[in-house]
Amino acid sequence: MMPADWIDIGAVADIPLRGARTVTIAGGDDIGVFRTGDDRVFALVNRCPHKHGPLSQGIVHGHAVSCPLHNWRISLATGEALGEDKGCVPTVPVEVRDGRVLIPRAATVPATATAPVARAA
Amino acid sequence: MDFHDLGNMATPEAAPVPSAVRSDRRLVVIGNGMAGCRAVEELLAREPGRYRVTIFGAEPHVNYNRIMLSPVLAGEKTFDEIVINDAAWYADHDIELIAGDPVDHIDRAARTVTARSGRTVGYDKLLIATGSDPVIIPVPGHDLPGVITFRDMKDVDHMLVAAGRGGDAVVIGGGLLGLEAAHGLTLRGMKVTVIHLAATLMERQLDEAAGWLLKSALEARGQTVLTGANTAEIVGTDRVEAVRLADGTVIPASLVVMAVGIRPAVALARAAGLAVGRGIQVDDHMVTSDADVLAVGECVEHDGMVYGLVAPLWDMCRALADGLVERHTGYRGSVTSTKLKVAGLDVFSAGDFSGGEGAEDIVLRDAARGIYKRLVVRDDRIVGAVLYGDTADGGWYFDLLKKREDIADIREMLIFGQAYASGGGQTDPKAAVAALSDDAEICGCNGVTKGKVVCSIVDGATSLDAVRSTCKASASCGSCTGLVEQLLSLTLGADYGGERTVKTMCTCTSFGHDDVRREIVAQDMRSIPEVMQKLHWSTPDGCSSCRPALNYYLLCALPGVYVDDQQSRFVNERMHANIQKDGTYSVVPRMWGGLTNPRELRAIADVVDKFNAPMVKVTGGQRLDIFGIKKEDLPAVWADLNAAGMVSGHAYGKSLRTVKTCVGSDWCRFGTQDSTGLGVQIEQMTWGSWMPHKFKIAVSGCPRNCAEATIKDFGVVCVDSGYELHVGGNGGIKVRATDFLCKVATEQEAKDYCAAFTQLYREEARYLERTAPWVERIGLDYIKSRIVDDPAGRQALTERFLFSQQFMQDDPWAARAAGADREQHAPLAAFGPAPGAAPGPAMMENA
Ligand code: SRM
Ligand SMILES: Cc1cc2nc3c(=O)[nH]c(=O)nc-3n(C[C@H](O)[C@H](O)[C@H](O)COP(=O)(O)OP(=O)(O)OC[C@H]3O[C@@H](n4cnc5c(N)ncnc54)[C@H](O)[C@@H]3O)c2cc1C
Numbered sequence A: 001m002m003p004a005d006w007i008d009i010g011a012v013a014d015i016p017l018r019g020a021r022t023v024t025i026a027g028g029d030d031i032g033v034f035r036t037g038d039d040r041v042f043a044l045v046n047r048c049p050h051k052h053g054p055l056s057q058g059i060v061h062g063h064a065v066s067c068p069l070h071n072w073r074i075s076l077a078t079g080e081a082l083g084e085d086k087g088c089v090p091t092v093p094v095e096v097r098d099g100r101v102l103i104p105r106a107a108t109v110p111a112t113a114t115a116p117v118a119r120a121a
Numbered sequence B: 001m002d003f004h005d006l007g008n009m010a011t012p013e014a015a016p017v018p019s020a021v022r023s024d025r026r027l028v029v030i031g032n033g034m035a036g037c038r039a040v041e042e043l044l045a046r047e048p049g050r051y052r053v054t055i056f057g058a059e060p061h062v063n064y065n066r067i068m069l070s071p072v073l074a075g076e077k078t079f080d081e082i083v084i085n086d087a088a089w090y091a092d093h094d095i096e097l098i099a100g101d102p103v104d105h106i107d108r109a110a111r112t113v114t115a116r117s118g119r120t121v122g123y124d125k126l127l128i129a130t131g132s133d134p135v136i137i138p139v140p141g142h143d144l145p146g147v148i149t150f151r152d153m154k155d156v157d158h159m160l161v162a163a164g165r166g167g168d169a170v171v172i173g174g175g176l177l178g179l180e181a182a183h184g185l186t187l188r189g190m191k192v193t194v195i196h197l198a199a200t201l202m203e204r205q206l207d208e209a210a211g212w213l214l215k216s217a218l219e220a221r222g223q224t225v226l227t228g229a230n231t232a233e234i235v236g237t238d239r240v241e242a243v244r245l246a247d248g249t250v251i252p253a254s255l256v257v258m259a260v261g262i263r264p265a266v267a268l269a270r271a272a273g274l275a276v277g278r279g280i281q282v283d284d285h286m287v288t289s290d291a292d293v294l295a296v297g298e299c300v301e302h303d304g305m306v307y308g309l310v311a312p313l314w315d316m317c318r319a320l321a322d323g324l325v326e327r328h329t330g331y332r333g334s335v336t337s338t339k340l341k342v343a344g345l346d347v348f349s350a351g352d353f354s355g356g357e358g359a360e361d362i363v364l365r366d367a368a369r370g371i372y373k374r375l376v377v378r379d380d381r382i383v384g385a386v387l388y389g390d391t392a393d394g395g396w397y398f399d400l401l402k403k404r405e406d407i408a409d410i411r412e413m414l415i416f417g418q419a420y421a422s423g424g425g426q427t428d429p430k431a432a433v434a435a436l437s438d439d440a441e442i443c444g445c446n447g448v449t450k451g452k453v454v455c456s457i458v459d460g461a462t463s464l465d466a467v468r469s470t471c472k473a474s475a476s477c478g479s480c481t482g483l484v485e486q487l488l489s490l491t492l493g494a495d496y497g498g499e500r501t502v503k504t505m506c507t508c509t510s511f512g513h514d515d516v517r518r519e520i521v522a523q524d525m526r527s528i529p530e531v532m533q534k535l536h537w538s539t540p541d542g543c544s545s546c547r548p549a550l551n552y553y554l555l556c557a558l559p560g561v562y563v564d565d566q567q568s569r570f571v572n573e574r575m576h577a578n579i580q581k582d583g584t585y586s587v588v589p590r591m592w593g594g595l596t597n598p599r600e601l602r603a604i605a606d607v608v609d610k611f612n613a614p615m616v617k618v619t620g621g622q623r624l625d626i627f628g629i630k631k632e633d634l635p636a637v638w639a640d641l642n643a644a645g646m647v648s649g650h651a652y653g654k655s656l657r658t659v660k661t662c663v664g665s666d667w668c669r670f671g672t673q674d675s676t677g678l679g680v681q682i683e684q685m686t687w688g689s690w691m692p693h694k695f696k697i698a699v700s701g702c703p704r705n706c707a708e709a710t711i712k713d714f715g716v717v718c719v720d721s722g723y724e725l726h727v728g729g730n731g732g733i734k735v736r737a738t739d740f741l742c743k744v745a746t747e748q749e750a751k752d753y754c755a756a757f758t759q760l761y762r763e764e765a766r767y768l769e770r771t772a773p774w775v776e777r778i779g780l781d782y783i784k785s786r787i788v789d790d791p792a793g794r795q796a797l798t799e800r801f802l803f804s805q806q807f808m809q810d811d812p813w814a815a816r817a818a819g820a821d822r823e824q825h826a827p828l829a830a831f832g833p834a835p836g837a838a839p840g841p842a843m844m845e846n847a
């Protein structure tokens, strides 16, 4: 994608290591932006497939986050629930350039009920 | 010129072939560095006379091996020893070297380049190999004398002069270059501090575990390593005197080395109108957007990638030379590996740790020998490797990785290394253990041989714990647990159940909670990565079960020393409020002993109004709960409550919750003692304390027990003659009435016993074990023996509790209200509706 299609949402350093921050989208679901222990950045729609817990508030371990509400483990790379649980949350493409975190402009527009913009990558 | 074609003689070091025929085609190379010269060598190896070559170099030297600047700084090599192409090489190949005269301008229309001296040379083909420029962070003082980078021989000379004067050096940047600079300067006698922004050294190459090991090793060598440290300013008048960090720390320095990264040197190419992204954009044959201009090395961007290591350059140079002689092969990108060149510190990393679907970690930790190895495997192929302490197999893993070798057959043995995995077809770990000789050492910590372990098993030690207590194997660091278990199973055959009697903390470790707590204290461990390393965690950074537990155990063991790890806390404790099903939070301020007053009630009422809280409710713990607060509003809510004198109620914590009281002798016609007053005193003593699980206390003024003291973790029932103390009650899922501990005569004793009991629970219970199951597990007699029958022990427990409370009774709300951890409450970015305009950032928040 051309750079114009990506939006800078902040510095990697602004996200706590093994933690997350959110990007709020007026009229749409928040995006959770996660930074793992090995300093990789992932983004997911901030809504647990179970009962919509805010995933960004969970504990990040490896490349997974444990939901703060009922402890489902969600893969940051695929958005799939891990282990016994079944479900999937859309991932949001994310890029890191020179320490800045970028997401596609399309992901910052609220999803309509029928056509979510953020899709599993 | 096919006359000079040397066919497949591809080694660039091949004997020089004098170019008998002088070509009239001219190749001009900008950059007399590693890639530029290697490209020329590759070309010479294919067709020596195809071009007349002129090389411009900004440095006043022949081509030398830049990566060996580190050994030069460390005093292990001299400049002459790192020269790659000496003057004779240039002469032999009829190459014109114009050293110390950088090219300033490229005229693509005229096909000429012009150097700073004014010299202009025409070209048929131009090769840009300008490498990278070191990044200089633009903090105040960055241009003071004494602030340098680490890129070329001139920088090394500067450092050697500074080191000759001794004193303090600060290296900014804990990556490969920074650490090599720090190492060299330390050997040269300077006192070195490394300042690194990220939490982990070399975070691009190493994971947290390896980074921690590296940091410990550097500290052991006398360096000071500050991670998570942000440089704010370089202080000095005529030259550098100190470095000031964002947190105010000032570190004296007569030399500052900035090694924070490199940036492709593209200015010349950009000015010439070539396509430039992050680097000079090239195709698979290293041709830029102008067919007659090529580029190679760190200055290029190929397929979206830029590189900062030499291995890719070699591949690029091969593809470039093939292209120049019209036998196109093409460059397809490189997978890179890194090794740190610091004597005695073996660190290797390769590939990518991006896990993702189907990725699995294989981790081996050997604490006694300081080894950590991690392989990331996906679809039976190695995709990444980090090795610390023993890098002997780095090359082998890297080879398997690059060749995408299927490792399914050797998977079990892979982590033990090539010798083990491919030796003699031993693909069964048990067979490998069976093959060990009797005097092979199994337990390094206690020096126990295989023969001894087998002996004690034969003599009746048929479980791991029995082996540990008889011959001591696996009783210390535990790294040989797997081996001992294999010996048990080999010796006992079907009789060995294989089940460990101890329930492990989680699947990341083979240790139980008690083992971990014991070892943390015994080995004086001080951080989560240290525990994971020393106790052989099988995952790189644990999981949501073990991380909060370890954080608590360390906090309990090291009051005032251990720095709490926010990211290892459950959401409620990280947000200091209770998360609700809709993602909002509830806020419960402390009301000491259930007492309140108009000022507090007004403040709560005002908060409810101001933040539109949809509900306020009296809790079962005798205080008020404000519901539906958004996480962004929490700090403001707390600020308002603080202003009325209220602190966090910890209704969210594995910590002291409430002390319930009844009205007691002040008002009640049956009251025997001041239960309200005692409850308030106890709450003031115990609040803020972190515990294995939540902890509730109550004080009732008489045996009618209106405060329900007999279903609390610690309960006091006042009687005429004193205070009856009760422990281990629970009113939750499974109701358990308390056990009667003892009766004491004074309020002070009641408080001391309460503190002692709480501390015993804090020190000995397992994480997430409430007092009720804990008391049932260890028995009331044990508790009595520690609290009632042993006055000295009780006093020591009380003192340890009160000591630890000095550090715990800091209202977490006040800190947050004052701005701490703002990033926990604010979004990273917010996008609002932008009527009529293209959507864009409505608010950017960089906390
Ligand atoms: C607010 C409150 C209910 C109320 O409106 O009264 C409450 C609310 C919750 N309780 Fe409770 N408990 C509350 C008093 C109690 C009591 C009564 C008491 O403390 O006297 C009990 C029984 C006594 C006891 O703990 O022994 C109680 C036993 C539990 C349990 C079961 C604990 C157990 O060991 O069996 C849980 C679950 C847990 O902790 O794992 C729980 C968990 C919860 C949680 C935290 C559930 C959760 O994890 O989200 C609820 C949070 C609601 C929220 O969003 O704020 N709550 N909970 C009470 C807050 C008291 C306070 O001021 O801090
Ligand atoms: C201290 C140190 C240790 C390193 N250790 C390792 C290691 O262990 N492993 C590893 O793989 N890599 C290591 N590297 C990186 C490695 O040295 C580089 O990847 C490699 O040198 C890049 O080669 P290059 O030719 O692209 O750039 P360079 O070797 O930097 O060559 C570029 C040359 O072009 C010159 N130049 C720039 N602009 C102009 C101009 N306008 N006119 C004329 N000349 C110009 C520069 O002065 C320079 O001499 C290390 C680097 C340093 C500094």
Ligand code: SF4
Residues within 6 Å of the ligand: none
């Ligand atoms: S009993 Fe406690 S945990 Fe259950 S719904 Fe009520 S408040 Fe929530």
Ligand code: FES
Residues within 6 Å of the ligand: A048, A049, A050, A051, A052, A053, A067, A068, A069, A070, A071, A072
């Ligand atoms: S909402 Fe995430 S686990 Fe229930």
